[in-house]
Amino acid sequence: MTALAITLPISITSFNKYTHMNTSKNFEVIIIGGSYSGLSAAMALGRSLRKVLIIDSSLPCNRQTPQSHNFITQDGATPIEISQKAKSQTLKYDTISFIEDTAVKGKKINDTFQIITASGKEFITKKLIFATGIKDIMPAIKGFSDCWGISVVHCPYCHGYEIKNKKTGIIANGDTAFHLAPLVKNLTSNLSILTRGKAEFNTEQIAKLNKNKIKIIEKEITEIEHENGHIKNVIFKDNSKESFEATYASVPFKQHSDIPKLLGCELDEQGYIQVDMTYKTTIEGVYACGDNCSKIRSVSNAVASGNMAGAIINMELTKEQF
DSSP: OOOOOOOOOOOOGGGGGHOOOOOOOOEEEEEEEHHHHHHHHHHHHHHHTOEEEEEEEESSOOOOOOOOOOOOOOOOOOOHHHHHHHHHHTTTSEEEEEEHHHHHEEEETTTTEEEEEETOOEEEEEEEEEEOOEEEESOOOOOOOBBBBTTTESOOOHGGGGGTTEEEEEOHHHHHHHHHHHHTTTTTTEEEEEEESOOOOHHHHHHHHHHHEEEEEEOEEEEEEEEEEEEEEEEESSSSEEEOOOEEOOOEEEEEEEEEHTTTOBTTTSOOOOOTTBBOOOOTTTEEEEEGGSOOOHHHHHHHEEEHHHHHHHHHHHHOOO
């Protein structure tokens, strides 16, 4: 998996030579979310001459990730470099328009959808793609959010190589922690699990953790001491502390946009938008791609899902118009 990339706020005017924005309010496809999955969907549609509008708030989920990895041709590049290049290439297609805004309302009107933005703009579209991502919910631990994506990370495939052989913690409990343990143990022999309370492992799991010399710390965490996002110590409720160079953590999330649910799109038990193999949601004419419908949080997966969603929508539109 690739570390999630970011798009920092960029002025729309810097892309005017590409956007070809006009006064029209009607589009064949509106894409809400202009990061990797949204841009990938837009490129597929733009290359098929579809009239597309991308609405992007420039506030992606993981804005602190310093580098993107595990995506060939882009390994080690900064997320903003990849994002800017992707945007400039996509917006060269003259049927694609882009606005920096936030979609706040959406409703179905006969066989079309109306989208209203925070700035009061209204648009109509035949097809709708949500590439809105998810929003991580940070725990109430001082310093945790400052380290998120830098030294407190979510994925060994995204970040593991860069923090290999370091003293590492896993801030999780039960099956989630046990799932991460062998993946992280493969990258470092100095590993502890910080359960933030009583451990929730069964007898077999505890035996395997002990066999692999993985320490279990059953203390509440009050603070992550760090320097510019780089973890130094974990401070516990009993005022004790332990040094770490990196930690993994599993945090809950919510959908970044509530419009899909308001339109009637069903979510699965974990909170992801339900889609089929072609990224169609449970509402006709509405699609989702990227992190909002998959637990695979990677740039490569986002790009692939967006490309598929764009291709499927183009096929649907050609059938309707043929």
